Amino acid sequence: MSAALLSLTIPLATAMLLLLFRTRAGTVVIVANTASLVAAMLALDAVMTGAREQLSLGNWDAPLGIRFELGPLTAVLLVFTALIHLLVTIYAQASRHSKTRDTDFWPLSCLLHASLAALWLSRDLFNWYITLELLGLTAVAMIIISGPRSHLPALRYLLLSLAASLCYLLGVAFLYGRYGVLDIRMLAEVVVDDPGTRLAMLLLTLGLMLKAALWPLHQWLPAAHAAAPTAVSALLSALVVKGPLFILWMVWSTLAEPGFARQAGVLFAFAGIAALVSGGWAALRTPWLKVLVAYSTVAQLGYALLALGLLLYWQDPEMSIALWLFVLAHGLAKVSMFLGAGEMQATLGSRRVSALKGASQTMPLAMFAFAVAGGSLIGLPPSGGFIAKWVLLQPLLVEPSHWPWALGVLLGTLASAGYVFRVVTIAFNRADPSSPGHDPDTAAQWLAMLPALIVWAMALLSEPLILWFQEVGL
Amino acid sequence: MNAELLFDAALILLLLALAAATLHTRKLYTAIVLFIVFGLMLALTWARLGAVDLALAEAAIGAGLIGVMLLAAFGRSGPEAATRAPPAVLAASVLLCSLLLVLFAQGVWPLANNSAPVPELVNSHLAASGVSHPVTAVLLNFRAWDTLLELVVLLLALLGVRQLHSPNMNLPAAWPLLQAWSRLLAPLSIVIGGYLLWRGSHAPGGAFQAGAVLAAGAIVLRLAGLLPPLRWNWWPMRACVLGGVALFMTIAAAGYWLGSGWLDYPPGLGKTLITLIEIAATVSIAVSLSLLVVGDTREITP
Numbered sequence: 001m002s003a004a005l006l007s008l009t010i011p012l013a014t015a016m017l018l019l020l021f022r023t024r025a026g027t028v029v030i031v032a033n034t035a036s037l038v039a040a041m042l043a044l045d046a047v048m049t050g051a052r053e054q055l056s057l058g059n060w061d062a063p064l065g066i067r068f069e070l071g072p073l074t075a076v077l078l079v080f081t082a083l084i085h086l087l088v089t090i091y092a093q094a095s096r097h098s099k100t101r102d103t104d105f106w107p108l109s110c111l112l113h114a115s116l117a118a119l120w121l122s123r124d125l126f127n128w129y130i131t132l133e134l135l136g137l138t139a140v141a142m143i144i145i146s147g148p149r150s151h152l153p154a155l156r157y158l159l160l161s162l163a164a165s166l167c168y169l170l171g172v173a174f175l176y177g178r179y180g181v182l183d184i185r186m187l188a189e190v191v192v193d194d195p196g197t198r199l200a201m202l203l204l205t206l207g208l209m210l211k212a213a214l215w216p217l218h219q220w221l222p223a224a225h226a227a228a229p230t231a232v233s234a235l236l237s238a239l240v241v242k243g244p245l246f247i248l249w250m251v252w253s254t255l256a257e258p259g260f261a262r263q264a265g266v267l268f269a270f271a272g273i274a275a276l277v278s279g280g281w282a283a284l285r286t287p288w289l290k291v292l293v294a295y296s297t298v299a300q301l302g303y304a305l306l307a308l309g310l311l312l313y314w315q316d317p318e319m320s321i322a323l324w325l326f327v328l329a330h331g332l333a334k335v336s337m338f339l340g341a342g343e344m345q346a347t348l349g350s351r352r353v354s355a356l357k358g359a360s361q362t363m364p365l366a367m368f369a370f371a372v373a374g375g376s377l378i379g380l381p382p383s384g385g386f387i388a389k390w391v392l393l394q395p396l397l398v399e400p401s402h403w404p405w406a407l408g409v410l411l412g413t414l415a416s417a418g419y420v421f422r423v424v425t426i427a428f429n430r431a432d433p434s435s436p437g438h439d440p441d442t443a444a445q446w447l448a449m450l451p452a453l454i455v456w457a458m459a460l461l462s463e464p465l466i467l468w469f470q471e472v473g474l
Numbered sequence: 475m476n477a478e479l480l481f482d483a484a485l486i487l488l489l490l491a492l493a494a495a496t497l498h499t500r501k502l503y504t505a506i507v508l509f510i511v512f513g514l515m516l517a518l519t520w521a522r523l524g525a526v527d528l529a530l531a532e533a534a535i536g537a538g539l540i541g542v543m544l545l546a547a548f549g550r551s552g553p554e555a556a557t558r559a560p561p562a563v564l565a566a567s568v569l570l571c572s573l574l575l576v577l578f579a580q581g582v583w584p585l586a587n588n589s590a591p592v593p594e595l596v597n598s599h600l601a602a603s604g605v606s607h608p609v610t611a612v613l614l615n616f617r618a619w620d621t622l623l624e625l626v627v628l629l630l631a632l633l634g635v636r637q638l639h640s641p642n643m644n645l646p647a648a649w650p651l652l653q654a655w656s657r658l659l660a661p662l663s664i665v666i667g668g669y670l671l672w673r674g675s676h677a678p679g680g681a682f683q684a685g686a687v688l689a690a691g692a693i694v695l696r697l698a699g700l701l702p703p704l705r706w707n708w709w710p711m712r713a714c715v716l717g718g719v720a721l722f723m724t725i726a727a728a729g730y731w732l733g734s735g736w737l738d739y740p741p742g743l744g745k746t747l748i749t750l751i752e753i754a755a756t757v758s759i760a761v762s763l764s765l766l767v768v769g770d771t772r773e774i775t776p
Contacts, residue, residue, distance in 0.1 A: 005736065009727055012626075016716050016723075019633075022707065057619045058737040064595050064616050068736075104633060111630060118623065130623040137627060141634035151638070174581050180590030199581040 001053040003042035004070045007078050008117035010036040011085075015110035026093030029106045033089055036113070037082035044075040050472025062183035068121040073324060073474040076465075077120045077246070080328055084238050084335055085113045087451050091339050092231040095444035097346035099229040103145045109235060112138040119243045125172045125182045128247050132168065132211060136161035139240045143228040150227035157224040160210060168207030174200035184254055193257035201260075204251055212244035214305050215275030218298045222282070225297065226290040230342025233290060237297045237338060238331035245304060249323065252312055261312040269309025273408035275302030280415020284422060289341050289353050292419060296337070300330045300377060302412060307392055310405065314395070321469045322392040325462065329376055329384030332455040336373035339448035340366040349437040356426045358433020365445035367427045372452040374420030379413055384458030389413075391466065482522060489515050502554050506544045513537025526678035527609045530670070534686035542693060542767050546643060604744025606676045613680065614748045618737045622722045625755060629719060632762050636706065642771050648699040656698040663691025671756050675745070681718075681752045685759025692764040703770035704761075711761060718758030722751055 014032040018024070047053065047070055055068040092098040092105065100106075115134035122128055140161070143154040176182055178197065179190050191197060206217075213221035221241070225233050252261065279299030283292045303326045311319035343366045348355050359367045376383035389409065396406045492512040499505045513536040520529035559567075596608050596616065603611035613621050667688040674680030695701045705711060725747055730736040739747045 002730070005727075005730060009723065012719075012723060016720050020709070020712055020716055022709075022712070055736060057617075057735075058615060058739075059735045060599070060616050063592055064599060066617055066619050104637060108630075108633060111626065111633075115623075115626075126617075127620055127623070130620055130627065133627050134623060134630060137630040137634055141630060141637050144634070144637045170578075174585075176590070177582075177585040177588060180588070180592055196581050196584055199577065 001043075001046075001055050001068070001070050003039045003046060004053075004068075004075070004078060004117075004121060005055075007036045007039035007043060007082060008114055008121065010039065011110040011117070012114040015107040015114065018107040018110065024102055024104075024106055026089060026106060029089050029110060030086065030093060032110070033082060033086040033113075037079065037086055040075070040078040040082045043070060044079050046070070047072055047075045048468075062124070062186055063181040066122065066124045066127050067183050067185075069123045070121065071474065072469065072472050074120045076324070076328070077242075078117055080331060081113060081116050081120070081239060083454075084331055084451075085109060085235070087335060087447070087454075088231050088234050088238075088339075091234075091444060091447040094447055095230075095339075095343065096441055097343055097444065098231045099146060100231050103229075105142065105145055105229070105231065108138055108142050108145075109231075112142070112235060112239070116239055116243055120246065123184050123250075125175065125184060125187070125251075127182075129165065129169050129172060132244060132247070133165055135240055135243050136165065136211065139224075139236055142232040142235070143224055145232065146227060146229045153220070153223035153227045157220050160220050164207040164210035166207075167203050167210070171200045171203030171205075171207065174203065184250060188254045191255050191257075193260055198260060201251070201256065201264075205248065205264075208244040208248040208251075212241045212248065212301065213298060214245075214248075214301055215271050215278065215298065218275070218279070218301075221298055222286075222291050222294040225294040226288060230338060230346070233294070233342065234335040234338040237294065237334045241297070241301065242327050242331065245301070245327065249308055249320070252308065253320065256312065258315055261315070265309045265312030265314075267309070269306050269313060269405065269408075272302040272304070272306030272309055273411065275299060275305060276408065276412030277302075277415055280412065280419060283419035284415070287353060288351050289345050289356070289423075290338070290351065292353060292423070293334070293337050293341050296377060296416065296419060297330075297334060299412065299415060300326070300334070303330075303388070303392070303409075306405075306408060306412075310392075310395075316395060317473070318391065318395060318470075320474050321466060322388055324469075324474065325384065325388035325391055325466070329388050329455055329458060332451045332458070333373040333376040333383075333385060336369050336448055336450070336452035336455070337377070339451075340369035340373065340445070343441065343444055343448055344370070347436045347438065347440050348434050350434070353423060353426060355434050356423060358430045359427040360424075361430050362433055362436050363440045363445065365442065366440070366448055367424075369445065369449035369452050370427075371420070371424050372449065372456065374416075374424070376452065376455045378417045378420055382456065382459035384455040384462065387459055387462040387466075485515065485519055485522065489519060502548060502551075506541065506548060509544065510537050510541035513541065527680065527683075530678060530683040531686070534683050534690070538690055539686055539763055539767065542690075546767060549643065550640070602744075604739060604748050605674075607674065607678070609678065610674050610680055610748070614751060615739070615744065618722075618751075619726075621755075622719065622726065622737075625719045625722065625758065628759060628762050629715065632715065632766055635766055636771070640771055643768070645697060645699065648697065652694075653698045653700065656694040656700060660691045660695050660700075663687050663694075667691070667756070667760070671752060674752060675749065681755035681759060684756045686763060688756065688760035689763035689767070692760065693767050696764070696768040704765055704768060705770045705772075706765065711765070714757050714761040715765070716758070718751070718755040721754040725751065 010032050014029060053070040057066045092100045115131050115138060119128060119131040122131060140154050140158045143150050174196060179187055181187050210217040225236050228236060276299050279295050279302060283295035283299060286292050286295060304323050307319045307323035307326060344356060344359055344363055345351050347363060376385035379385045379389040393406060393409060396402045492508055492515060496505050496508040496512055499508060513532060517529045517533035517537060520532055596612060600606060600608060600611055603615040605611050667684040670679040670687060671684035726737045729738050733740055
């Protein structure tokens with residue numbers, strides 16, 4: 001637990017120091033992030049045996065105090081957060097195009113990191129509300145770094161995020177009024193299936209789905225994520241929407257009675273398939289490059305939603321593993337995709353997809369990063385996305401009565417292949433290439449590729465990870 | 475009994491009427507004023523429900539500071555376009571709201587007879603917490619982590635507003651009466667803020683309320699032109715804003731790595747540490763809120 005707390009404290013302290021001294025030095029953040037990553041890895045090492053470490057804050061046991069729990073999944077997510085933040089800050093420091101150079105991006109991204117770490121560790125419904133507030137406010141503050149054009153989408157995001165917070169808080173208030181406890185484990189022991197509890201769960205779900213941009217409450221996401229500076233878009237898509245998803249998964253997998261879970265599971269699963277299809281369709285049609293990548297986030301979150309739905313419908317814990325593998329693979333791939341897309345659109349001087357003509361020739365590295373990351377999103381072997389899809393598909397294919405669900409996965413795969421190949425085909429159209437405004441920045445393109453390479457390497461690491469998750473639970 | 479019931483019923487009706495009027499009035503300015511009145515009535519409602527801490531916070535922040543912020547935003551906004559929702563939308567929203575109301579009433583109704591275990595637990599551990607007021611004990615000891623994160627939320631609000639790079643408010647030349655009044659009000663706000671802070675350990679009050687009252691004093695002085703511009707790039711200002719979180723984090727981390735646990739105050743030191751945190755938090759809240767409302771937005775790059 002000590003290492004996990006260190007991984008949370010370091011970014012928070014770094015943010016304070018950066019603000020106090022008004023320095024905008026990226027190197028400080030990179031060094032702090034490396035330290036936080038090492039601490040997170042130590043935390044992961046500590047739970048290797050599957051032991052769950054508990055910490056009662058202030059030594060007050062729940063229900064009086066707040067409980068932290070460091071389990072296998074939390075440790076993996078701490079490493080994931082620190083890794084993504086590190087990769088993005090290195091890019092933001094090195095690239096000419098990240099538009100975050102002389103801004104408050106650095107302290108804000110550290111605060112984002114700290115709030116996510118606090119969210120992964122906490123097991124208290126009300127404490128989660130505060131971490132959600134922190135996440136939403138940081139996200140909005142980071143979006144408006146990119147200037148007045150981002151103000152409108154950022155304001156929409158802020159208002160929706162506040163409405164979602166209130167919805168969530170009302171749900172928490174109902175549960176607290178009914179059972180008198182906020183700790184998720186204590187709540188799981190006393191919860192019963194009655195209309196009041198169902199209403200509370202509905203409110204929690206509504207708030208969390210809005211915050212996580214899960215279909216059909218995703219409309220705010222494409223504009224907001226596309227308007228942000230490139231490095232921020234990567235952080236938002238890879239990390240911010242995963243926070244509410246974690247709480248949603250936690251709430252449904254621990255609090256819902258099997259009967260209620262089964263009913264809701266079908267709805268979640270259908271919403272997931274709808275997200276895959278409609279997000280993919282919108283990504284195919286949009287003329288703007290970053291909006292395309294943002295819609296792909298909407299679509300990919302559909303897999304997570306589908307996995308959550310099937311987890312609840314079949315009460316099959318394997319699906320949780322599929323869900324979190326999707327989250328890890330999507331996070332890494334999406335960082336690469338956003339950074340590659342941002343690098344290309346800044347160098348080519350246009351935000352349109354059609355401006356990428358000949359990019360495979362003029363900016364081969366960034367295009368390769370985009371395509372490699374896209375491969376993982378489609379689920380081509382041997383990438384992280386493929387492994388996640390494999391874990392999801394296995395129980396679907398074993399039982400003939402489950403086959404219809406595989407059709408949903410197939411549709412999703414087709415849609416993602418559609419939008420990735422749409423970009424790739426334009427990039428290979430070398431007849432009339434759009435020439436870059438200036439020399440492409442090779443180092444930045446390599447940095448954009450790095451997360452994509454890691455997600456392909458994930459295929460090699462996944463087997464021990466899956467076996468470990470199966471052995472010790474999440 | 476009957477007189478009380480009458481008062482409560484009148485209060486509820488007033489609240490509902492004010493809320494409806496705020497939403498549906500034609501002029502933005504009227505809506506803001508109505509919203510401030512709504513905040514005051516809400517504070518009264520909290521006081522009637524016995525939640526004095528909430529009432530104080532609502533009056534100071536909900537009615538006071540948010541009112542000032544809305545007025546400041548109104549001053550910066552351009553001429554308003556008169557928009558009226560079409561009747562169909564209005565009817566649909568009325569229908570939706572009544573449905574929601576029925577649904578929520580069903581959810582709330584069974585809660586009336588529930589007895590929660592936590593208030594008793596809080597009371598039984600009150601002696602060990604270092605303070606004698608249950609709300610302060612929860613905020614600064616039992617669930618101090620929530621409060622720490624709330625201070626970060628306030629810091630983030632300030633940082634977020636700074637990213638907008640909005641132009642400075644053009645303050646009109648102060649009116650002599652305002653100047654004379656603010657000379658009277660400022661010392662009062664310090665006395666009341668200090669009193670609320672001191673009271674927090676044993677009765678309703680505390681850092682958030684005290685900070686809001688102090689900020690109100692600072693804002694009045696600034697509007698009257700009696701304070702120099704409040705600048706983020708003057709380092710003591712930043713130190714004040716960050717002080718609350720920094721001290722809180724230091725105590726938490728020191729407790730974990732040197733003492734007995736994260737945010738666990740050493741026995742006997744509870745009251746001292748809580749008071750220190752409350753003072754730092756009050757300063758940090760007061761300065762943050764003042765910067766949010768009347769902060770100077772011109773930037774001198776470091």
